[in-house]
Amino acid sequence: MLPNISTHQLINQNDNEWFTCADINSKQEIVCGTDQGIIYQTQLPSNGKNSTYKQLIGHTKLISDICYYDPNGCYILSCSADKDIRLWRSFSSNSITIYRSHLSPVWCLSVHYKSDRFASGSMDQTVRLWTPDRLNILRTFIYHSDDINTITFHPNGKYLASGSNDGSIILWAIEQAQPARILKSLSNIEQLTFTSDGNHLISISHNNNEQKSDRISIWDIRSANETNLIENIPSHRRLLKSCQIQNTNKFVTGFNKSFLFFDINNQQEKNDFFRSEFSNEYIQRLIHLSSNESNKLIAIVE
Numbered sequence: 001m002l003p004n005i006s007t008h009q010l011i012n013q014n015d016n017e018w019f020t021c022a023d024i025n026s027k028q029e030i031v032c033g034t035d036q037g038i039i040y041q042t043q044l045p046s047n048g049k050n051s052t053y054k055q056l057i058g059h060t061k062l063i064s065d066i067c068y069y070d071p072n073g074c075y076i077l078s079c080s081a082d083k084d085i086r087l088w089r090s091f092s093s094n095s096i097t098i099y100r101s102h103l104s105p106v107w108c109l110s111v112h113y114k115s116d117r118f119a120s121g122s123m124d125q126t127v128r129l130w131t132p133d134r135l136n137i138l139r140t141f142i143y144h145s146d147d148i149n150t151i152t153f154h155p156n157g158k159y160l161a162s163g164s165n166d167g168s169i170i171l172w173a174i175e176q177a178q179p180a181r182i183l184k185s186l187s188n189i190e191q192l193t194f195t196s197d198g199n200h201l202i203s204i205s206h207n208n209n210e211q212k213s214d215r216i217s218i219w220d221i222r223s224a225n226e227t228n229l230i231e232n233i234p235s236h237r238r239l240l241k242s243c244q245i246q247n248t249n250k251f252v253t254g255f256n257k258s259f260l261f262f263d264i265n266n267q268q269e270k271n272d273f274f275r276s277e278f279s280n281e282y283i284q285r286l287i288h289l290s291s292n293e294s295n296k297l298i299a300i301v302e
Helices: none
Strands: 005-009 019-024 029-034 039-043 053-056 063-068 075-080 085-089 095-099 106-112 117-122 126-130 139-142 148-153 159-164 168-173 178-184 188-194 200-206 213-220 226-234 250-255 258-263 274-277 286-291 297-301
Touching: 019 063, 019 286, 019 297, 029 063, 029 075, 039 075, 075 106, 117 148, 126 148, 126 159, 159 188, 168 188, 168 200, 226 258, 250 286, 258 286
Parallel strands: 005 297, 063 106, 106 148, 148 188
Antiparallel strands: 019 029, 029 039, 039 053, 063 075, 075 085, 085 095, 106 117, 117 126, 126 139, 148 159, 159 168, 168 178, 188 200, 200 213, 213 226, 250 258, 258 274, 286 297
């Protein structure tokens, strides 16, 4: 049975600008980044009112990742191809803090609310650990030999997983800044998501060959075993980060106008998944997927 899906469409009046990433908080405020380095924040309309938006200006190149920093959605964290990471107050035009340490574009961010820390991954092949009240990094994690595309905190906050174009997934012991596990794949690691119990990682990898296919796998952190869940997914646009539907073993990801739903407990047959597409012809593609406490799936599209 599919969850109830709430769809929010972003419409950009600038034909020379396209959305690259987005997030939504519990107050139904959407923040999104563009390839021109502009961040837009909007409150979803209610009571017949028109939605308004705010521009958050500071980055000078493509916004590569963006998220609400705190559970209440009062702060926003963004990173960019301009090498900067910026912290913003919600609906404020200017950034509060600029974090500068990476030597190359910063591709990904992850936040651990309980420990008040965040991490960044970059083209410079490093993962860096930060806390918002310090401009200097807490730790630097070095092992990868290519761009880092994705990072995610373990639910307990003691570990951090990173995935790279070098085909490796590193599970880092944060306090020691050393690899606790090294998982090897045969293709670029694009997205990582921990299961809620922290025992498994969902990975999305991309084969950058002529067929340009994607694969979704589940890794057992304790044994380092990989099980392929879905293989040979043709995609002209790469899959979004997988999202766990609250309190279930079901996950969803997507690309273009398609959702892919899969159950990590049903691993007997490969390619056992359900695909659904938007029927609205005015929707161009998915930008972001998340799930709220009532198991409603939230889709942000353009």
